Amino acid sequence: MVNSMSTRGAPGIRGRLGELCYSSGLLHSLQRVRAWWQRDLRILAYHRVMPLPDPSTYEFDLELISTPPAEFREQMMRIKRYFRPMRLTDVVAALDAGEALPPDTVAVTFDDGYDDNYRIAAPILDELGVPATFFVSTGHLDSGRPYAYDWLVHMILLTASQRLVLPELGIDVPLPRERALRRRIAGNVLLRMKWLDAFGQTAMIERLEAEWNMPSASARPVDCRPMTWAQAREMEAAGLEFGSHGVHHRMLARLPVDDMEREVRESKATLDRELRNPAVLMSYPVGGDRAYNDAVIAATRNAGFQLACSYICGTNAEPSENRYALHRLPVESNMGPGWFAAMLALPQLMSYPTAPHQSTGPTVQTCSP
Numbered sequence: 001m002v003n004s005m006s007t008r009g010a011p012g013i014r015g016r017l018g019e020l021c022y023s024s025g026l027l028h029s030l031q032r033v034r035a036w037w038q039r040d041l042r043i044l045a046y047h048r049v050m051p052l053p054d055p056s057t058y059e060f061d062l063e064l065i066s067t068p069p070a071e072f073r074e075q076m077m078r079i080k081r082y083f084r085p086m087r088l089t090d091v092v093a094a095l096d097a098g099e100a101l102p103p104d105t106v107a108v109t110f111d112d113g114y115d116d117n118y119r120i121a122a123p124i125l126d127e128l129g130v131p132a133t134f135f136v137s138t139g140h141l142d143s144g145r146p147y148a149y150d151w152l153v154h155m156i157l158l159t160a161s162q163r164l165v166l167p168e169l170g171i172d173v174p175l176p177r178e179r180a181l182r183r184r185i186a187g188n189v190l191l192r193m194k195w196l197d198a199f200g201q202t203a204m205i206e207r208l209e210a211e212w213n214m215p216s217a218s219a220r221p222v223d224c225r226p227m228t229w230a231q232a233r234e235m236e237a238a239g240l241e242f243g244s245h246g247v248h249h250r251m252l253a254r255l256p257v258d259d260m261e262r263e264v265r266e267s268k269a270t271l272d273r274e275l276r277n278p279a280v281l282m283s284y285p286v287g288g289d290r291a292y293n294d295a296v297i298a299a300t301r302n303a304g305f306q307l308a309c310s311y312i313c314g315t316n317a318e319p320s321e322n323r324y325a326l327h328r329l330p331v332e333s334n335m336g337p338g339w340f341a342a343m344l345a346l347p348q349l350m351s352y353p354t355a356p357h358q359s360t361g362p363t364v365q366t367c368s369p
């Protein structure tokens with residue numbers, strides 16, 4: 001088994017400092033001191049929980065793997081022992097009642113709706129009694145189709161074509177044989193395509209599917225599979241929560257207003273139809289500062305959602321003031337237990353150091369693809 005250091009790189013200064021704080025045994029004391037003056041809501045953001053595969057044979061995006069199962073269990077045990085895990089609907093109830101959240105409140109969330117959330121994460125959460133919210137892109141649960149960004153990575157890794165030509169991104173490069181080099185190219189494409197509007201992104205991916213004869217419509221790869229509605233219902237019956245992550249996982253702020261509002265409304269209607277509890281929680285797909293704006297927030301509120309998460313790194317000192325754009329703390333697969341513990345205890349110092357966007361880009365940092 002090869003760990004993801006090869007894709008994420010070795011932990012930087014935060015990771016090493018986090019491990020140091022953890023091994024010193026002082027972390028919990030520092031957390032308690034911090035709780036005297038800071039009562040912020042921490043929301044952890046996961047995508048996939050699965051064993052780390054060998055990058056040389058794995059055919060999808062490694063960066064969506066947040067943590068392997070054993071580490072996930074340790075992380076949830078830590079939350080249970082040192083923090084107050086809370087359902088996001090209970091956070092909504094506290095905000096509505098004007099009540100302060102208890103110190104060290106942590107909410108656990110997942111984006112997209114991969115089936116490993118059902119197979120691997122849910123049983124661990126159930127066993128430990130830790131609540132969590134799963135934000136799913138409803139169209140993918142309806143169709144079973146692989147997620148578009150992940151499929152794009154898959155195509156770039158496996159295509160027989162020797163060139164990648166994407167005029168809309170100013171990309172025209174040879175495709176080397178080595179998978180590691182192709183992964184780097186795919187990562188660059190994912191980063192740059194976030195500047196296209198949502199339909200432009202879809203058109204680009206569909207053009208490659210046609211050119212390379214790799215249609216996602218008929219593909220059901222086991223390594224890139226959404227959960228089913230039956231699985232979601234089973235999870236809900238066990239006490240886990242669901243929220244919207246759009247219908248097609250499109251960047252809502254980069255859609256025409258009518259289409260954006262339809263994505264928000266239809267994702268809620270589908271969740272309300274398929275599950276028992278009404279959907280009141282939203283996570284904006286992609287979630288960086290280009291993925292939502294005031295119009296998206298208004299549409300989210302008007303559709304009946306009562307709280308929404310972004311993918312902007314940070315905690316929430318006053319969640320009532322940004323309940324439709326809450327910050328989250330991403331969990332990444334190269335965080336050892338020390339770094340994870342330090343990030344939770346001292347998030348401002350230890351959260352994942354994300355690369356800033358290009359100088360022409362926005363100043364707020366997002367956490368991941």
Ligand SMILES: [Zn+2]
Pocket residue numbers: 111112245249285286
């Ligand atoms: Zn997503």
